[in-house]
Amino acid sequence: MNKLLVSPSPHFFTKTDTSAIMFDVILALFPALIAGIVFFGPRALIVTLVCVVSCVAFEWLVRKIMKRSNTIGDYSAVVTGVLLAFNLPPAIPIWMAVLGSFFAIVIVKQLFGGIGQNFANPAITARIILLASFGTQMTTWSKPFGYQGGVDAVASATPLADLYWANPWDLFIGNVSGCIGEVSALALLLGGIYLSFRKVINPLVPLTFIGTVFVFTWVLGENPVNHILAGGLMLGAIFMATDYATTPPVLGGKLIFALGCGIITTLIRVFGNYPEGVSFAILLMNLLTPLIDRIPMVNPIGKRKKGGAA
Amino acid sequence: MNYFRTFTKGLIKENPVLVMLLGTCPTLAVTTLAMNGLGMGAATTFVLVCSNVVISLLKNFIPKQVRLPSFIVIIAGFVTFVSFMLRSNFPELYEALGVFLSLITVNCIILGRAEMFASKNNVRASFLDGLGMGLGFTLALILIGAIREVLGSGTFFGLSIGDWFQPIGFFSSPAGGFFVFGCVIALVNVLSNYKMSSKKIGCASCPNASACGQAEKGEIAE
Structure with missing residues (x-):
């Protein structure tokens, strides 16, 4: 007769856990990976695999050394590896990709306590x-389809260097030079739609980020369509500005975060020394996230309004 | 007073840069090359030893109300001397250290030792204290400078370590300076067997506790 169990809440659990979310993200990254391999050849796949394998290996090794529980099963290191590779040019020396994985996993993620504790996006x-x-x-970019002609790493400018006259259709499909995962806006959008549909990310965040860049580049007399299609904007807005650990948890904070990212990206692109500003914008807003979190945006249940009953 | 302890405490246990976190500005600014670290450390050590000795000699003549301006005048005198010496004998080092040479005047380590040690102790102890603290500062700067120079420029005291090594420019940048600084502090904490126990957090754990005297009174919260 001892069937009546008394236990503290929570009593119901969702089946969604970290590994399920990370698996969705990996799935969503696949179109962009395929686009990268199509445009930049097997080299793109090699760099991605090196980043993934070294990220997982570093994660396993550093958790082992610090005598902490093993966390490679949650696939978060795989996601970090793919995102890092997507942010590298295809012709990058392999050892630099490994060094980048070391910084991402050991320094940025694990030294601050591992998944969920890092304040900045590792990739x-x-x-x-x-x-x-x-x-x-x-900044040595490969020409798309250059690998077919036997010419591998040709130093050529990204479309960002001469954005005004670039062909928007090429930018949308990804037939331009750039980092492995950032070239094809179409493939990234497919991933973003999948993640929104699965409710892994809130589509308002990337839309705010991209919309801010669109509006501000337009106001500043640039070519707004090319600005939102080129560079790492889609990749950053969909996959990095929506990271759980390094962005504000409530919607209002998320939108402030995305707005700030868009403004900083535009300022760096239009006035800065670097042609691309997405990564700097996201890192700077990562650092501001604790401050954004202090803005009260959610009313506690039962809070009285000023001068009246609740 | 144990004179040997007075000398050695500045090297690791009460290292001004790595344990007391004083003089952080010159530490981060000049340590892109090990040679700059050595030069900065030597100049600061000279000023520190001289000012400690002079202030210890004059401690009974300096009115308490104006002691800080008096200390600064003494320190600034020695800094001027060092800066003329470097300018005439080591013009390259003088250029590399730039404004940070003059800023030795307001280096917290020197004023801190004057206020906390030299103005309360005899000449011999003050000399050893200044020498130990200065050496600790110099060693820390050389260590940080060497790490940043090897990784960031691929050289060690100006000598190339080989073409096979691709310098990692990050370590020459200010961000790399903070990063190496943090890593070296962590290393020193391990070496000096520092443990983050609840007992050690608070006034009593401060390296300056003996000089400050607040910890014994028990007025500052644990």
Whole structure:
């Protein structure tokens, strides 16, 4: 007769856990990976695999050394590896990709306590460290389909350098030079729609980010359509500005975050020394997230309004 | 007073940069090269030893109300001397250290030792204290400078470590300076067996506790 169990809440659990969410993100990243392989050849796949394998290996190793529980089963290191590879040019030396994985996993993620504890996006931060360290290799872009003619790494400008006259259709499909995962807006949008449909991300966040860039580049007399299709904007807005650990948890905060990202991206692109500003914008807003969190945006249940009953 | 302890405490246990976190500005600014670290450390050590000795000699003549301006005048005198010396004998180092050479005047380490040690102790102890603290500062700067130079420029004291090494520019940047600084502090904490126990957080754990005297009174919260 001891069937009546007394236990503290919660009594119901959703089946969604970290690994399920991460699995969805990996699925959503696949179209962009395929686009990268189509445009930049097997080299793109090799770089991505190296990043994934080294991220998982570093995660396993550092958790082992710090005598903490093993967390490679939640696939978060896989996502970090794919996102890092997507932010690298296809012709990057392999050891630099491994070094980037080291920074992303060991320094940015695990030293601050592992998944959910890191204050900055690991892939973004690793990309910025590599960009600050190896300016030449990080900006040597391969021409799309260059691998078929036997010419592998040709230094050519990204569309961002001469954005006004770029062909928007090429930018949308991804037939341009750039980082592995950022070239095809179409493939990234497919992933974003899948994630919104699965309710992994809130579509308002990438829409606010991209919309802010559109409006501000338009106001500043740039070509707004090309600005939102080129560079890492789609990748950053869909997959990195929606990261759970490093962005505000409530919708109002998320929108402030996305708005700030859009403004900083536009300012760096139009007035800054670097042609691309998405990664810097996201990192800066990551750092502001604790401050955004302090803005009260959710009314506690039962809170009385000023001067009246609740 | 144990003179040997007075000298050695500045090296690791009460290292001004790595444990007391004083003089952070020059530490981060000049340590892109190990040679700059050595030069900055030597100049600061000289000023620190001289000012400690002079202030210890004059401690009974300086009125308490104007002691800080008096200390600064003494320190600034020695800084001027060092900066002329470097300018005439090591012009390259003088250029590399730039404004941070003059800023030794307001380096917290020097004023801190004057206020907390030299103005309360005899000349011999003050000399050893200044020497130990200065050496601790110099060693920390050389260590941070060497790490940043090897990783960021691929050289060690100006000598190339080989073409096979691709310098990682991040370590030459200010962000890399903060990063290496943090790593070295962590290393020193491990070496000095520092443990984050509840007992050690609070006034009693402060390296300056003996000089400050507040911890014994028990007025500051644990």
